[in-house]
Amino acid sequence: MSAPHNPSAGGPPAVSGTDTATLLVKIFGRDQPGLTAGLFDALAAYGVEVIDIEQVVTRGRITLCALVTAPARGPAGGGDAEGQLRATVHSWAESFRLQAEIISGTGDNPARRAGRSHVTVLGSPLTAETTAAIAARIARCEGNIDRINRLAKYPVTAVEFDVSGVATERLRTELATEAAAREVDVAVVASGLHRRAPRLVVMDVDSTLIQDEVIELFAGHAGCEAEVAKVTAAAMRGELDFEESLHARVALLAGLDASVIDAVREQVRLTPGARTLIRTLKRLGCQVGVVSGGFTQVTDSLRDYLGLDFAAANTLEVVDGRLTGRVTGEIVDRAGKARLLRRFAEEAGVPLSRTVAIGDGANDLDMLNAAGLGVAFNAKPLVRQAAHTAVTVPFLDTVLYLLGITREEVEAADAQAQR
The missing domain is CATH 3.40.50.1000 (HAD superfamily/HAD-like)
Incomplete structure (x- = not known):
């Protein structure tokens, strides 16, 4: 989830080396309007720089992660700026009945390794056993799962793994074997800007x-x-x-x-x-x-x-x-x-x-x-x-998920066309 530095902004990136002190702030609990704004309002008092953000809401539960630079000062003065920040975040989280975790460390997220692919898994249903087998096969060929995102929940469950560290062709071969054994559909395509480019x-x-x-x-x-x-x-x-x-x-x-x-x-x-x-x-x-x-x-x-x-x-x-x-x-x-x-x-x-x-x-x-x-x-x-891949469910539009297009995007396009 690392954010690239924009050279046009002027000045160095927020984290220029691995020895820079950083904090990973994690919030989780029941989702409510205004939580993201509230967390960053609390952090703003400490003059920290935002390096990375990731937020996921699943069945009404939010997980919000912010990677920020360690504070150099606190609003109350004194020498323990990090301790003050921790107290502020925990107090804010408790006011919303959320849990908070703050982890000290250094540097940004490690860079994703070469060999990047999108792995789309279609299941009807998608079982935990199948998911475990696919993830284990990725690990056995030295791939790393960087992100997982759901593309659709009907008429099939479709999830997409972003994988790095293994060549696309090797990953495709490995997962084709697993897909056949598990009777699930798996597609592996190389990542890159071309994925969102117009296709034939x-x-x-x-x-x-x-x-x-x-x-x-x-x-x-x-x-x-x-x-x-x-x-x-x-x-x-x-x-x-x-x-x-x-x-x-x-x-x-x-x-x-x-x-x-x-x-x-x-x-x-x-x-x-x-x-x-x-x-x-x-x-x-x-x-x-x-x-x-x-x-x-x-x-x-x-x-x-x-x-x-x-x-x-x-x-x-x-x-x-x-x-x-x-x-x-x-x-x-x-x-x-x-x-x-x-x-x-x-x-x-x-x-x-x-x-x-x-x-x-x-x-x-x-x-x-x-x-x-x-x-x-x-x-x-x-x-x-x-x-390259197979679809074994009787719905032709499931091919959209293999292209990284979500069900929500399809429905939004339909709604816009009807207006």
Whole structure:
């Protein structure tokens, strides 16, 4: 919680060396209005300089810490300025039925070590056993937990650990193993200013942005849904070549009246949290796109409905008002999705390091690996193992927590938009 010195302010920082005497003043008890002001009013009489402050309120209980320079003088005069300060703070705290602790020491907080990461843990529920295991794994790879902050309490519990002292890639590998063993979702990203910079977020469509597999909806109208679903499942598991399976499935749609396209659009169901995810990202200045092994006849309408910046998919060929059983143009397959991610990033003016890709199937893997952060969303085992992180709860907006966006920020943005 150390505060950097501002060179423009003129003069040296409050604590220039480790031998400078300092006091850590800790207050804890029932939260009440005016406590922070009251504590610093009490300290002001001693002419101390504030080095650092941290305050947390949990279930109506406040913990307030102030790191200040040791006093050189007291308002009552005399030589024991520190003793007078201690008496003043304890008396003030007792008047509010608070507890106070004052610890003498020297210098500022130790500098955080190199290798800084944000570790986001999603649990539904998040148990003490899981939290202990994650914290122990961080310690075993010589990482230090500098701060912990809750990002959300529903629809999942999401907490974020600020960790230093271990490389991000090593920490990600270590915690992926622990997450799999504990059946919890953990994301590890490098800290830095880039985290709050505008991003490009690109999603798969079928079973990610929407709950359905579009080709199976078409197949339902052609009477071959079970056959198509079987091939789709094998392709998403990586057992079949995607392009080959696409042509085989689309061939079964030959002869369908083109009016079925409107019927399928009406059947599409957005994944819970999809609107919130997109709306919040857009308000934060991010750009959002979709790439799909499905069909432009559906993705284009989703683009317009949700206000997406980019959309790409395969196109069903229609001749004389009927589906021909073929697709036209360049096939959007596994490699094609990664190419489109790169193209969208270039058009958006966003480096790949600030891109986020979300998908569930084997044909999303190249895209997930190419992005700065690849998120496997309720994905097949092969995809969960290969992606940077996984989300196993059915709410798409939980991806926001992986980006350090709190539930309170989402709700505040919604409230502001409604005014």
